[in-house]
Amino acid sequence: MKAAVVRAFGEPLVIEERPEPEPGPGQVRVRLEASGLCHTDIHAARGDWPVRPSPPFVPGHEGVGLVEALGDGVTHLTLGQRVAVPWLGRACGRCEHCLSGWETLCEEQINTGYGCDGGYAEKMLAQADFAQPVPDGIDPLDAAPLTCAGVTTYKALKVAAVRPGQLVAVSGVGGLGHLAVQYAKIAGATVAAIDVTDDKLDLAEELGADLVIDARKEDPGEVLKRHGGAHAAIALAVNEEAFSAAYSGLRRGGRLVMVALPAHGTIPVPIFDTVLNGTSVIGSIVGTRQDLAEVFDLHAAGRTRVIRESRPLASVNDSMEDVLAGRVTARIVFDLRQGS
Numbered sequence: 001m002k003a004a005v006v007r008a009f010g011e012p013l014v015i016e017e018r019p020e021p022e023p024g025p026g027q028v029r030v031r032l033e034a035s036g037l038c039h040t041d042i043h044a045a046r047g048d049w050p051v052r053p054s055p056p057f058v059p060g061h062e063g064v065g066l067v068e069a070l071g072d073g074v075t076h077l078t079l080g081q082r083v084a085v086p087w088l089g090r091a092c093g094r095c096e097h098c099l100s101g102w103e104t105l106c107e108e109q110i111n112t113g114y115g116c117d118g119g120y121a122e123k124m125l126a127q128a129d130f131a132q133p134v135p136d137g138i139d140p141l142d143a144a145p146l147t148c149a150g151v152t153t154y155k156a157l158k159v160a161a162v163r164p165g166q167l168v169a170v171s172g173v174g175g176l177g178h179l180a181v182q183y184a185k186i187a188g189a190t191v192a193a194i195d196v197t198d199d200k201l202d203l204a205e206e207l208g209a210d211l212v213i214d215a216r217k218e219d220p221g222e223v224l225k226r227h228g229g230a231h232a233a234i235a236l237a238v239n240e241e242a243f244s245a246a247y248s249g250l251r252r253g254g255r256l257v258m259v260a261l262p263a264h265g266t267i268p269v270p271i272f273d274t275v276l277n278g279t280s281v282i283g284s285i286v287g288t289r290q291d292l293a294e295v296f297d298l299h300a301a302g303r304t305r306v307i308r309e310s311r312p313l314a315s316v317n318d319s320m321e322d323v324l325a326g327r328v329t330a331r332i333v334f335d336l337r338q339g340s
């Protein structure tokens with residue numbers, strides 16, 4: 001089987017021929033149909049973050065495909081069933097986080113495409129309990145971006161505790177942001193979308209944003225303040241200044257939800273303003289299996305649109321460059337179906 005492999009940080013990925021992996025107890029082997037390119041995969045391939053994967057590894061945590069082999073003890077999935085393999089590849093199931101509905105904070109978790117091989121391949125292994133069934137009727141090319149971009153922004157909106165009528169700023173309308181705009185609308189918010197490319201701003205409007213802010217031309221914080229300030233801002237742009245701008249656009253009591261992970265990112269949080277204004281700065285990491293089930297249900301019900309372009313896996317290096325250069329409308333999905 002073919003896989004796109006990171007052999008060294010910062011080097012182009014190499015398409016390799018590898019043996020088919022055999023599922024161990026509790027695992028399944030998935031024949032992939034689609035695999036999304038998340039900006040996280042670029043951070044992984046470059047070794048951007050304090051905790052790094054160990055090359056060689058196969059990135060990808062938006063893999064969707066059909067179960068084609070069952071390991072010992074797997075009884076709840078069937079051969080041929082479509083599943084998604086998210087970032088949360090496994091969690092311990094016993095710690096306080098796992099037991100309190102926060103399995104995404106489990107300290108023993110293993111992350112797909114980071115701590116174990118991921119979905120940039122024709123086949124992959126998944127822990128059966130964390131392979132999420134994809135409802136019938138969802139196109140695998142849509143299911144892929146929902147598996148990270150969808151669940152992450154859906155969860156961020158929950159963390160932001162948005163109520164109907166509130167002003168929500170979505171900073172960065174890329175793979176994650178184009179879905180964040182839609183979840184914020186579903187939550188009943190008035191949405192201000194911020195980006196630095198015309199295509200993304202047009203897309204945000206098309207997806208229902210009430211206000212678009214071009215951060216090249218205007219200070220997003222000032223524009224948000226002119227509208228009374230944001231009750232919540234979801235930081236999805238891979239850019240520290242964008243975090244600070246979103247923070248400065250909060251109204252009193254507002255919440256900045258940090259999601260993007262720029263390399264070595266920090267922002268100054270002014271103590272006086274934060275105290276006097278009662279603002280919160282909160283981190284949000286992907287979502288649980290239940291969150292992903294809800295994301296798929298919303299999509300199956302026709303409530304969300306996934307904007308994506310499909311490409312062959314062989315385009316992986318050019319595709320990463322295109323994401324970095326802002327040349328992608330929202331999400332690239334590698335189409336891994338045979339003959340494609």
Ligand code: NAD
Pocket residue numbers: 037038039040041043148149152171172173174175176177194195196197200215236237238239241242258259260261262284285286287323324326330
């Ligand atoms: P992306 O490249 O598709 O989207 C980023 C968007 O930000 C682009 O539309 C870009 O034009 C825009 N942007 C760039 N500079 C900006 C600025 N100054 N102001 C406003 N917008 C700006 O990336 P993505 O796949 O959506 O991922 C975004 C980030 O989220 C990455 O750092 C990724 O690692 C991270 N991420 C975090 C989680 C989590 O659980 N916390 C999950 C998935 C991804």
Ligand code: ZN
Pocket residue numbers: 038039040041061087148149
């Ligand atoms: Zn991701």
Ligand code: ZN
Pocket residue numbers: 091092093094095096097098103106107108
């Ligand atoms: Zn745990």
